[in-house]
Amino acid sequence: MTALREIRADHDGRTIVLYQAYPPAIADAALAAGRFTAPFGFHRMTWIKPSFRWLMHRSNWAQKPGQTRVLAVRITREGWEEALARAVLTTAHPDEVARAEVHVQWDPERSLRGAALNHYSIQVGVGRSLVRRYAEEWVVGLTDLTPQVQRIAALVRGGQAAKAQRLLPPERPYPLPAATARRLGLG
Template sequence: MTSLYEIRADHDERTVVVYQAYAPALADAALRAGRFVPPFSFGRMTWIKPSFLWLMHRSNWARKPGQERVLAVRMTREGWEEALARAVPTAGDPEALARAAVHVQWDPERSPRGAALNHYSIQVGIGRELVRTFADDWVTGLTDLTPTVRRAAELLRTGRAAEARRLFPPERVYPLSPELERRLRAGRAA
């Protein structure tokens, strides 16, 4: 049974995968370099999402302008957990949020067709103070998922949801320390 609030992600002993959608020029430059480089902005917050389906909803399966390319961003668990430890909930104290290096929010998880589900998915905003650390130290690899996303979207469009699901990245509960669990509890939706 799915808990109302839990982080579900593709992860192994050392890394966790988060997803981002970008314009083609940014995605191409990052993939060529094997890391984030301009036109990626190191001067603004970047939001990372461990839920593949939430990003599919947000990017309209890589069809939204400026979000036509989907990258799987593999990052260290140490970096992921440092970000979570520094996170301030977007629904919390506005003054604390304004000073925070990392923002966190919980939004309804999505079905493959975009319907809101009755459990939540976490999103983490890495602020400009940590964007370089994220890009240079925490990210261990970038994978272009765009062809897979387009194939899955076409399968869904033609009524072949079971085939589409086989293309989705595997996600399972990400274990949190009791300390991190308490910290993130404050950022949960009503």
Template sequence: MPGMAPQYQIRADYDARTIVVYQAYPPVIADAALRAGRFVTPFSFHRMTWIKPSFSWLMHRSNWARKAGQERILAVRMTRQGWEEALSRAVLTTADPKAVAQAAVHVQWDPERSPRGAALNHYSIQVGLGRQVIRTFTDDWIVSLTGLTGLTAQVRKAAALTQTGHAGRAQRLFPQERAYPLPPRLHGVVPGGG
């Protein structure tokens, strides 16, 4: 049908050099990262960290930043070069378990969410960065960290609008996301999405 989103498509807030991905953390991790301008302890450099370019999906996942341990939403602006490097090393989480276990980067596609939390008929990408690439992510790929808790009023307003049947108005408060143009070298490399 015309106007429908492709089932698998990376949608994101990006510019010529960077892309924004989102993460949810407890205050102790988010506050330390924001003070330092980069991820520092108590952020774990020894376990997979997941990045998501869909603001709506992360809002759904964190229950609008109300879920325990996910009260602080960070907008992580990273280089497109780093994003594409991560995608070039990705293995789909539903692939052969041995391949998944050895992969430096995991990709998972989950149903995208409407502002009201309903599953849509297209998918949103999540990218899991393993121990092999976390330091590169934190030290080389990240351009800036922004705490969206400073935008709590806006996020809460969007949640209230959504809950009172004004999802269209809520959507206007979200970051503008559009189809991400994968370079030709990644066509067919991003499992399910290129």
């Protein structure tokens, strides 16, 4: 059976929440300014993920060096959909990937304990040509989730997965325009 690809996210009619993990210097500066600012890297690709559990796997529950602060980044749906409309799958021809402003890859979604599940979650790499727009136009809010991440991780380690599950951010299917969905391997 082929694994299911689906964008699941916390979203409303105007915005979507993405997750990123940073070192304290970047997170503190961003939270103080209410937007991304130096030392955030405006000249490199930044990866954004709508799956909280996938980022927890990637950052080892905010314990991986350089990824000890977890931010919920609320961006406009317009920005998110513009990024996806410009995206190329990382499995495309290398020349096409090299020219792309946005990269998309699908990775196994993760359980609360980090096990790979039988469906895939989207990871979106916003390229250098769009990073400033992402940071300065699309982002409408930043929230430090590090204390919540630490609490959930402690509950999981303590064998209280049901309590931990209740603290996860809500995620539900995110609808995309049909043409974009097909290009990204969703249809």
